[in-house]
Amino acid sequence: MSTSIEVAQGQAQAIAQLSEENAFLREELRRVREAERTLDALLDNAPVLISAKALDGTILMASRHFEILDGYDAAAFVGRKVFDLFPPDIAEQLWRNDQRAATERRAIHEEETVYHRDQSLHTYATVKFPLFDDDGAVIATCAVSTDITDVRTAQADSLTDELTGLKNRRYFNMRFVEEQRRAQRDQRLLTLLLADVDRFKGYNDTHGHPQGDVVLGAVAQAIRRTLNRPGDLGFRLGGDEFACLFTANSEEESVELAERIRAALAAEAIPHLANDPYGTVTLSIGLAFLYPHDAEDALAQGAAYERGDQALYRAKHKGRNTVSR
Numbered sequence: 052m053s054t055s056i057e058v059a060q061g062q063a064q065a066i067a068q069l070s071e072e073n074a075f076l077r078e079e080l081r082r083v084r085e086a087e088r089t090l091d092a093l094l095d096n097a098p099v100l101i102s103a104k105a106l107d108g109t110i111l112m113a114s115r116h117f118e119i120l121d122g123y124d125a126a127a128f129v130g131r132k133v134f135d136l137f138p139p140d141i142a143e144q145l146w147r148n149d150q151r152a153a154t155e156r157r158a159i160h161e162e163e164t165v166y167h168r169d170q171s172l173h174t175y176a177t178v179k180f181p182l183f184d185d186d187g188a189v190i191a192t193c194a195v196s197t198d199i200t201d202v203r204t205a206q207a208d209s210l211t212d213e214l215t216g217l218k219n220r221r222y223f224n225m226r227f228v229e230e231q232r233r234a235q236r237d238q239r240l241l242t243l244l245l246a247d248v249d250r251f252k253g254y255n256d257t258h259g260h261p262q263g264d265v266v267l268g269a270v271a272q273a274i275r276r277t278l279n280r281p282g283d284l285g286f287r288l289g290g291d292e293f294a295c296l297f298t299a300n301s302e303e304e305s306v307e308l309a310e311r312i313r314a315a316l317a318a319e320a321i322p323h324l325a326n327d328p329y330g331t332v333t334l335s336i337g338l339a340f341l342y343p344h345d346a347e348d349a350l351a352q353g354a355a356y357e358r359g360d361q362a363l364y365r366a367k368h369k370g371r372n373t374v375s376r
């Protein structure tokens with residue numbers, strides 16, 4: 052039988068244990084609230100789109116940055132399904148990678164293009180990843196999207212010739228290998244076209260540098276208008292030197308296209324007093340061909356460029372305003 056002292060001791064012990072548990076729970080609660088406040092602060096202030104979706108597509112939460120999107124309504128967003136909020140094709144696109152992240156149990160990266168409220172078009176880099184419960188089951192998916200429009204614009208700018216809007220030499224060097232591989236895969240003839248304005252130094256000297264810039268713009272236009280099939284590429288390599296990369300069925304077809312570029316510029320009849328005997332702005336063009344069986348290394352490309360340059364030299368030598376191969 053317990054004495055009353057022992058009973059009192061037992062009660063005191065139980066009370067001490069309870070207050071210890073209480074302190075532990077209070078600490079846990081404090082930690083949970085702190086984590087929640089941190090999460091709320093992140094969701095309110097991070098300049099990124101953060102969201103979580105249940106496995107049926109219901110949006111569980113969204114960061115405040117979503118307010119920047121055109122047509123976004125905070126009150127009508129959380130708790131709704133993507134298919135109720137967006138047209139089917141967009142919802143499908145938004146939802147596809149959530150499903151992949153959930154079934155493949157890994158992060159999926161993608162790029163999305165969306166309109167901001169000010170109607171500007173933005174590119175976002177998005178990562179979608181699964182959320183797991185204690186047993187490792189996927190219970191939801193999260194998405195974090197960062198606006199990379201400025202990066203993409205800067206990249207595009209660094210590869211574009213400002214004066215003509217054509218791609219620059221850097222992009223030409225990048226694309227050459229890729230284009231040769233593509234042509235090899237498709238068993239197509241790849242043509243490298245090099246073009247140079249005739250006596251351009253004389254043009255600048257006679258008509259002035261600003262007018263010279265206008266001529267360079269006209270060359271770019273002649274290239275763009277003639278080589279307008281998907282996959283055709285035009286570049287300004289520097290100064291008055293232009294290049295094109297395109298596939299064709301035969302060398303004759305390529306020569307014909309080059310002739311059309313030459314004729315298109317000649318047809319502009321831009322006066323060029325220093326360009327005897329034409330008296331107008333003309334273009335000399337050299338062509339080099341890369342066949343599917345040709346090697347596709349830097350050496351082969353260097354050799355092709357060399358052949359194009361020699362063909363261009365022959366065109367100049369033949370009296371300019373000519374296409375040579």
Ligand SMILES: Nc1nc2c(ncn2[C@@H]2O[C@H](COP(=O)(O)OP(=O)(O)OP(=O)(O)O)[C@@H](O)[C@H]2O)c(=O)[nH]1
Binds near residue numbers: 253260264267290
């Ligand atoms: N207006 C203008 N001129 C440029 C630009 N970049 C280079 N040039 C000029 O382009 C001229 C290039 O001349 P070259 O290609 O060497 O020779 P060319 O006078 O065209 O003679 P051929 O090629 O033998 O017909 C030089 O006078 C450069 O100063 C530019 O951005 N704008």
